[in-house]
Amino acid sequence: MTGVNGNVWVFGDEINTDTMAPGLYFKEPIEVMATHCLEAVNPDFAPNVKSGDIIVAGTNFGMGSAREQAPMALAHLGVGAILAKSFSRIFYRNAINFGLAALIFPQADEIGIGDELVVDSAAGQVKNLSSGVHYEVEAIPAHLVEMIDAGGLMPWLKKTYGKKEQGKGQ
Amino acid sequence: MAQTLVQKIIARASSRDCVRTGEIVTCNVDLALLLDSGGPRRIWPRLKDLGVGVWDPDRIVLMTDHFVPAVDAQSAAILKLTREFAKEFGIKNFFDMQGIGHVVLAEQGLLQPGMFACGGDSHSTNGGAFGCYMAGFGAIEMTGVVVTGEIWLQVPETIRVNWDGDFHKGTAAKDISLKLCRELGMDNAFCTVEFGGSTIANMQMTERVVLTNMAAELGAETGLIEPDAVTLDAIRAAGVEPDADALEWRSDSDAEYLATHNFDTGRLVPQVAAPHKPSNSGPADDYSDVHIDQAYIGACVGAKLSDLHMAAEVLKDRTVAKGTRLLVAPSSKRTMAEAAADGTLATIVEAGGNLLPTGCGACAAMGAGILAEDEVCISSTNRNFQGRMGANSSSVYLASPYTVAASAVAGRITDPRELLF
Numbered sequence: 001m002t003g004v005n006g007n008v009w010v011f012g013d014e015i016n017t018d019t020m021a022p023g024l025y026f027k028e029p030i031e032v033m034a035t036h037c038l039e040a041v042n043p044d045f046a047p048n049v050k051s052g053d054i055i056v057a058g059t060n061f062g063m064g065s066a067r068e069q070a071p072m073a074l075a076h077l078g079v080g081a082i083l084a085k086s087f088s089r090i091f092y093r094n095a096i097n098f099g100l101a102a103l104i105f106p107q108a109d110e111i112g113i114g115d116e117l118v119v120d121s122a123a124g125q126v127k128n129l130s131s132g133v134h135y136e137v138e139a140i141p142a143h144l145v146e147m148i149d150a151g152g153l154m155p156w157l158k159k160t161y162g163k164k165e166q167g168k169g170q
Numbered sequence: 171m172a173q174t175l176v177q178k179i180i181a182r183a184s185s186r187d188c189v190r191t192g193e194i195v196t197c198n199v200d201l202a203l204l205l206d207s208g209g210p211r212r213i214w215p216r217l218k219d220l221g222v223g224v225w226d227p228d229r230i231v232l233m234t235d236h237f238v239p240a241v242d243a244q245s246a247a248i249l250k251l252t253r254e255f256a257k258e259f260g261i262k263n264f265f266d267m268q269g270i271g272h273v274v275l276a277e278q279g280l281l282q283p284g285m286f287a288c289g290g291d292s293h294s295t296n297g298g299a300f301g302c303y304m305a306g307f308g309a310i311e312m313t314g315v316v317v318t319g320e321i322w323l324q325v326p327e328t329i330r331v332n333w334d335g336d337f338h339k340g341t342a343a344k345d346i347s348l349k350l351c352r353e354l355g356m357d358n359a360f361c362t363v364e365f366g367g368s369t370i371a372n373m374q375m376t377e378r379v380v381l382t383n384m385a386a387e388l389g390a391e392t393g394l395i396e397p398d399a400v401t402l403d404a405i406r407a408a409g410v411e412p413d414a415d416a417l418e419w420r421s422d423s424d425a426e427y428l429a430t431h432n433f434d435t436g437r438l439v440p441q442v443a444a445p446h447k448p449s450n451s452g453p454a455d456d457y458s459d460v461h462i463d464q465a466y467i468g469a470c471v472g473a474k475l476s477d478l479h480m481a482a483e484v485l486k487d488r489t490v491a492k493g494t495r496l497l498v499a500p501s502s503k504r505t506m507a508e509a510a511a512d513g514t515l516a517t518i519v520e521a522g523g524n525l526l527p528t529g530c531g532a533c534a535a536m537g538a539g540i541l542a543e544d545e546v547c548i549s550s551t552n553r554n555f556q557g558r559m560g561a562n563s564s565s566v567y568l569a570s571p572y573t574v575a576a577s578a579v580a581g582r583i584t585d586p587r588e589l590l591f
């Protein structure tokens with residue numbers, strides 16, 4: 001999760017997960033769903049976002065539905081990190097579980113569209129190459145480091161439980 | 171150490187005497203709710219990938235509700251896979267097309283005070299009305315729960331919200347929830363909202379769950395209501411005996427709250443939340459010039475028997491306005507049967523309402539009743555985010571079943587007090 005370098009897409013407050021993974025496309029595979037990601041808010045985003053690009057947003061990013069296709073769609077489109085003033089609880093947990101860096105970033109208003117950022121989530125560093133300003137941010141919580149080091153929840157489960165043969169119900 | 175109810179439940183689930191807010195603990199899960207939307211279709215491939223089974227099939231409850239009844243090849247395939255999962259893993263608590271999961275869970279008496287439950291859906295907070303911890307998680311985390319029977323969490327703070335006094339005619343729990351979205355905001359992550367006061371004490375369970383359901387809109391970890399005689403009666407009515415210690419699950423009188431808010435129910439007027447968020451709420455009267463294409467009574471939060479009664483009270487001897495359609499999707503099969511038996515459905519249909527199958531339906535644009543471009547809907551559901559119920563250019567106003575029914579009759583947003591005397 002460390003060392004993402006990309007250009008910034010700016011979003012406002014309270015971007016919800018219905019707009020990231022719209023119900024109308026809920027039965028579709030993630031490849032189709034992702035093409036509609038955030039189209040209600042910014043139709044230019046999904047067609048133009050590049051691998052490693054960074055989302056900078058306001059408060060309560062990811063509010064609403066628990067649908068994991070929201071962070072999955074962002075990851076599928078190549079988003080490298082999300083810096084937001086605050087996150088909704090479920091979105092935050094989902095994103096981290098997919099190994100998508102979600103960092104609380106109170107200075108979101110200081111970042112402009114298209115700015116180039118370097119984000120080191122393990123070290124808690126954000127550098128704005130366009131303005132030359134460096135920021136210290138809260139690193140990912142310590143108890144999650146083991147899971148994140150393993151690559152997210154699935155690789156961690158594989159490591160911890162995958163070897164054991166578990167009961168399969170009746 | 172004095173503790174709030176949520177702290178006590180988390181302490182028990184993590185095998186401790188007490189927990190501090192902010193502390194990170196691992197809890198044993200008593201019950202895991204999986205739905206067709208984010209359940210087997212997302213979890214099963216991961217179990218296969220891991221080469222493991224489920225930790226305890228008797229603690230898993232599985233429902234089909236988002237995609238029922240199947241309307242195309244994709245939804246049919248999702249439902250088939252969900253049914254096969256139940257069979258493969260021996261899930262006895264599998265409720266197929268019985269209604270919306272959160273509602274059926276309560277009807278079946280599967281929730282007990284003090285329980286620690288996780289659901290793969292954000293409105294799992296609904297269950298907190300039974301005095302248990304029940305919160306929503308994404309499917310990837312529910313995969314972890316289903317494999318390990320455990321989940322980590324950061325012990326949330328508790329916000330206490332008291333409502334005292336009696337409702338005026340035409341107002342209901344939904345108006346409280348919409349008002350709270352405005353007053354408390356939607357960014358209360360890592361907090362639990364505990365509801366109390368005489369208004370809540372006098373509510374039946376089908377109304378109490380509205381408050382905990384929409385704790386999700388407050389952004390809260392969950393909503394909780396301390397159990398009382400009403401809670402125990404509801405569990406008994408489901409044919410289950412409440413746990414002997416059920417009434418002991420309460421916050422200590424000297425427990426510390428992050429904040430306490432007191433509201434006077436006597437001052438509450440019918441609320442409407444304008445597009446595109448539940449916190450855009452205000453008096454229904456403020457929107458009386460808004461024409462309505464569709465009025466929708468549905469969802470876990472807004473089509474239980476008590477909700478259908480509210481709608482029928484308004485619709486009796488009236489008809490839906492020309493140019494407006496009223497769609498009603500009862501929350502469960504049991505709701506449907508009870509509303510059929512007591513004449514409520516007849517009242518709705520005679521007024522011109524269209525009855526839809528039970529299930530999530532149009533609430534999240536997955537079932538019948540989806541909105542076209544630029545259409546305007548008033549809905550008894552819980553979310554009105556852009557595109558939530560259909561086209562991106564459609565608009566959804568949220569309100570109580572009273573207000574939705576009154577608006578259907580008038581063809582524009584209407585304060586139900588104009589029709590109820």
Ligand code: SF4
Binds near residue numbers: 270293468469529
């Ligand atoms: S009715 Fe709506 S809010 Fe409730 S579970 Fe279904 S989609 Fe979610």
